[in-house]
Amino acid sequence: MELHRACVEALKPGGIIVIECFAPAHARVNSRTTHSTGGWSRAGPSDPSLLLGHQDLTQEFRSYGMEVLRSLQVSRHLKEGQFHRGNAYITEFIARKPNRFQSPEREYFKMIKHHRAGVITLID
Numbered sequence: 001m002e003l004h005r006a007c008v009e010a011l012k013p014g015g016i017i018v019i020e021c022f023a024p025a026h027a028r029v030n031s032r033t034t035h036s037t038g039g040w041s042r043a044g045p046s047d048p049s050l051l052l053g054h055q056d057l058t059q060e061f062r063s064y065g066m067e068v069l070r071s072l073q074v075s076r077h078l079k080e081g082q083f084h085r086g087n088a089y090i091t092e093f094i095a096r097k098p099n100r101f102q103s104p105e106r107e108y109f110k111m112i113k114h115h116r117a118g119v120i121t122l123i124d
Contacts, residue, residue, distance in 0.1 A: 014099030
């Protein structure tokens with residue numbers, strides 16, 4: 001994907017990219033129906049072309065020479081505004097641009113909890 005390649009090129013050696021987005025399994029979550037609270041039974045997009053799998057991200061970013069630190073699919077219940085409420089399958093992905101002086105991965109794993117679906121973060 002052109003955006004991902006541009007992100008990798010923008011990173012300094014040792015820089016980190018964090019991606020959290022809706023996973024392909026999300027398309028199988030119950031259809032959107034409103035609750036009495038006005039929220040949806042499913043958060044996020046229903047269009048499969050907008051969903052990214054962790055395996056696809058791993059393959060793509062490794063092809064750019066990135067070191068994959070975390071790549072998995074999780075399910076969670078979102079409460080993030082009117083349209084991101086309900087059950088969701090999320091892809092969590094963290095990769096680092098190679099560097100001779102690399103810091104421990106655990107520091108970056110803690111940050112994933114602070115990101116919302118559909119976010120790409122670059123950390124130099």
